[in-house]
Amino acid sequence: MSSPIFGFNSSRKTIVEEVVERVTSGTKDPLHALNDAAYHETRRLQKSGGSELAEWRHLAGHLGRMSVPELREKLREYAERYAWDVAGNFDPRVYKFASRAMAPLLGALMAPLSVVKNLPGSFDLTALDGRILVHGPREHIRKLGDIGTVVYVPTHLSNLDSVVFGFALERAGLSPATYGAGKNLFTNPVLSYFMSNLGAYRVDRRLRHALYKHVLKAYSCVLIEHGYHSLFFPGGTRSRSGAVERRLKLGLAGTGLEAFVRTTLRGQTQRVFFVPATINYLLTLEAETLIDDFLQEEGKARYLIEDDESTRVGRVAAFMQKLLGLDAACVIRFSRPLDCFGNFVDDEGNSHDPRGRVVDPVSYVRGRDGTPVLDTVRDTEYTRELGERIVESFARDTVVMPTHIVAACAFERLRRGAGTADLFAVLRHRDDVAVLRAELAEDVEIMLGKLRELEEKGQVHLAPTLKGKHPERVVDDALRAFSGYHTQEVLAPRGNELVLHDTRLLLYYQNRLVAHGLGFDPHAARGRA
Numbered sequence: 256m257s258s259p260i261f262g263f264n265s266s267r268k269t270i271v272e273e274v275v276e277r278v279t280s281g282t283k284d285p286l287h288a289l290n291d292a293a294y295h296e297t298r299r300l301q302k303s304g305g306s307e308l309a310e311w312r313h314l315a316g317h318l319g320r321m322s323v324p325e326l327r328e329k330l331r332e333y334a335e336r337y338a339w340d341v342a343g344n345f346d347p348r349v350y351k352f353a354s355r356a357m358a359p360l361l362g363a364l365m366a367p368l369s370v371v372k373n374l375p376g377s378f379d380l381t382a383l384d385g386r387i388l389v390h391g392p393r394e395h396i397r398k399l400g401d402i403g404t405v406v407y408v409p410t411h412l413s414n415l416d417s418v419v420f421g422f423a424l425e426r427a428g429l430s431p432a433t434y435g436a437g438k439n440l441f442t443n444p445v446l447s448y449f450m451s452n453l454g455a456y457r458v459d460r461r462l463r464h465a466l467y468k469h470v471l472k473a474y475s476c477v478l479i480e481h482g483y484h485s486l487f488f489p490g491g492t493r494s495r496s497g498a499v500e501r502r503l504k505l506g507l508a509g510t511g512l513e514a515f516v517r518t519t520l521r522g523q524t525q526r527v528f529f530v531p532a533t534i535n536y537l538l539t540l541e542a543e544t545l546i547d548d549f550l551q552e553e554g555k556a557r558y559l560i561e562d563d564e565s566t567r568v569g570r571v572a573a574f575m576q577k578l579l580g581l582d583a584a585c586v587i588r589f590s591r592p593l594d595c596f597g598n599f600v601d602d603e604g605n606s607h608d609p610r611g612r613v614v615d616p617v618s619y620v621r622g623r624d625g626t627p628v629l630d631t632v633r634d635t636e637y638t639r640e641l642g643e644r645i646v647e648s649f650a651r652d653t654v655v656m657p658t659h660i661v662a663a664c665a666f667e668r669l670r671r672g673a674g675t676a677d678l679f680a681v682l683r684h685r686d687d688v689a690v691l692r693a694e695l696a697e698d699v700e701i702m703l704g705k706l707r708e709l710e711e712k713g714q715v716h717l718a719p720t721l722k723g724k725h726p727e728r729v730v731d732d733a734l735r736a737f738s739g740y741h742t743q744e745v746l747a748p749r750g751n752e753l754v755l756h757d758t759r760l761l762l763y764y765q766n767r768l769v770a771h772g773l774g775f776d777p778h779a780a781r782g783r784a
Contacts, residue, residue, distance in 0.1 A: 258400075258430035259482040260454055263345040270481065271338045274473045278334040281469070285326040288466050289318055292333065295464040330466070337470040343433055343456035350431060350453055353421075387419065388719065391589025391652070393427040396530055398602045399592055400430055403526030404479050406511045407432055408645055409587075410500055410533045410653075411488035413540050414440060420486065420534060421453065423587040433478055434486035435471070435507070454483075468506070475507050479514035480525055489645060495549035496777070497539065498766040499649050508645075509638040512595040516620050516634065519627045524617065526604055529641065531590040531648035535718070537656045537736050538584070539763070546763040550682075586656075586718060590648035595619075596637050597644035650770045654716045655706055661733035662764035663774040664698035665690065665746060669755045670775055678777045682758045689752040692730060700726040705773060715771055 282288050293315040300308035314329070321329065399405055409420055417434055424431060433454040441447040441457060458471065479485055491504035511527045518525040539545070591599055594616050598606040608614045619637065622628035672688035673681045703726060709715045721729065734753075737745040737760075745761060747754040755761060768774040 258484070260345050260431055260433065260484070261347050261350075263343075263433075263454065263483065266481065267342060267344070270474075270477055271335070271342050273477050274338045274470060275331060275335045277473045277477070278338075278466075278469050279327060279331045281473075282330060282466075285323070285330040286318060286321075288469075289314065289326065289330060289333070292464040292466045293318070295462070299461060299463075333466060334470055337462075337467055338474060341456050341458070341470060341474050343454050344451055345431075345433075345454045346452040349449065353449060353453060387422060387426070387584070388586040389423045389427050389589075390586060390654075390716075391532070392591060393429065393589065395602055396427070396429060396589060396592060399526075399528045399530075399600065399604055400484060402604050403528055404482050404511075404514070405429075405432070405484045405592075406479065406508070406527060406529050407484070407486045408489045408508060408529055408531050409486070410649055411490045411493050412497070412534060412536060413493060415540055416488070416493075416534050417450075417455070417486070419585060420532070420587065423532075427589075430484055432484040432486040435475075472506060472510050472513075476510040476514045476517070479511055479527060480518050482525060485511075489642065493541070493545060495545045496766045497542065497546065497549075497763040499533070499653050499770040501646055501649075501770060503642045503645060505638050505642045508641065509634065512634050512638055512641070513629070515595050515616070516627060516629050519617055519620060520629070526616075527595050528600055528604070529593045529595070529645065531593070531645045531652070533586075533588050533590075533649055533652045533654060535586045535588065535654035535656060536584065537658055537718075538740060542760060542763050543741060546759045549763075550679075550759065586654040588652045588654055588716065590652045593641065593644055593648075595641060597641045651714055652716060653767065653770070654718050655721070655768065656718050657721060657729045657732040658736050658764045659767040660699055660702050660706070660721075661695070661730055662745070662761045663768050664695055664702055665753070665755055666758075666761045666765045666775050667698070668695070669758060669761065672755075678762075681775075682762065685756055685758045686747075686754055689749060689754045691752055692727075693751070695753060696726040696730050699729050702773065703729070706771075709771060 293311050296311040297308065297315060300311065318326070396405060407420070407424075409416065413419075417436060421431065431454055433456060435458040436450055436455040438457045438459040438461075441450065456474065459467070475485065475487075487507045489503040489505060489508050490500035494500060508529070511529060514525060515527045594600050594606045596606070596616060596619050598608055598614060598616070600606050606614050606616050617627060620627045620630075620634075622630070668690045669684060669688050670676070670681050673684045675681060703717075703721070706715060706717055710717055720732065724732075734746060734748075741757065741760060743757045743760075745757045745764075747756040762775070762777065765774040766777070769776045
């Protein structure tokens, strides 16, 4: 496999130097940038104290007495410090090992028990394709990767996503990609070893000041300009509610367009293609912590969850053990590729406008005199339009699992039993609402009919395990998935009834259908309250 990332380490120093130069020369007011950084860092470090706080306080006290050259040199110093801290690494030997050993292991962890019985034998990687399923226009994406830079923009549900998506790229025969990962994830020595050697760069979400964000964006932009395929989670953080993202944070995605413009200005246009994708789990590792965070001011109470299921070895082990007995526990679906402006592209990389006409992407970035130009306001609007196309792709290529359908039907029963549209009033009715299995299966049959209609229109996808399956079997599949992993039963059997027990998790899993007009929309309910 030929890809620039296999020679990344030899270019790492040059990339960092380019980032530092771009940040330093591109900052018009170094005094303001340093003041902003000192203010935010002093506030962040007030409680912890130590030498780092003393350093920032000292800087804040001396900035007013520095000359412009001194300010710019100090700016360069911090830009270089941050750039080296962010910069990733790629070791082809580790990638080779991970491709042969880690990917089969991950696949086996998410495979039926029959696969585990064959572990002593040699791995047949093709057999794993039926375990972690990878769907979508893989050959199309491979061709685009040969003529330009591919930026993957998937949905984000779990800290497992980057590992699972890396597996999907390997199984699809696609080149590995660089990606940003929260610095907190590097505290796990095993995970850190692989991330540190497979292209991940560190993102310290504690740092809120503009200088650090400038370094991050410059690093991303330079990587894309150099042809390194990239991975962003445009939702920003994991979906706390479990819903498909409808509001995106497009700061890093905007670096794809910037890279396209910058290379065009140099007369060496680097085509940039965006590939939306959905990562769809039957169960989500951190569902309990995430939905709790969502319910505490809808996910705004904490930007970064420091302690969740993904940080606890026992919970990860229990999750993996649970998935050993589940077929098709995860489906990754690639969407049709887009250019930087939201146009679909064909196999040759040609852009097509909404009417199907071939258009020249360079025409979008020309100024009044007909020559390409960087224009922040214009490009922000283009990126917003790209974001809208990505959101449309997310909805269209969501893969619906049995747990989503059964949770949606059960939660609707809960809402009707509670007799209110107020979300928190509904959630308090745990254990006092039950539904007959047969009645729940009838609801599932109706829901399946609606989803099949949407699928025929190309608006959603049903998991392969749902094809032609009787509603009662769908209920059984969901109950088998729910049973034994979460700390509390989601649906508790009681004779021929099911008690709606963990109402939070019913909300979490049913939220996956809200973008399609199905299920209970907590935001809409809040508006009616």
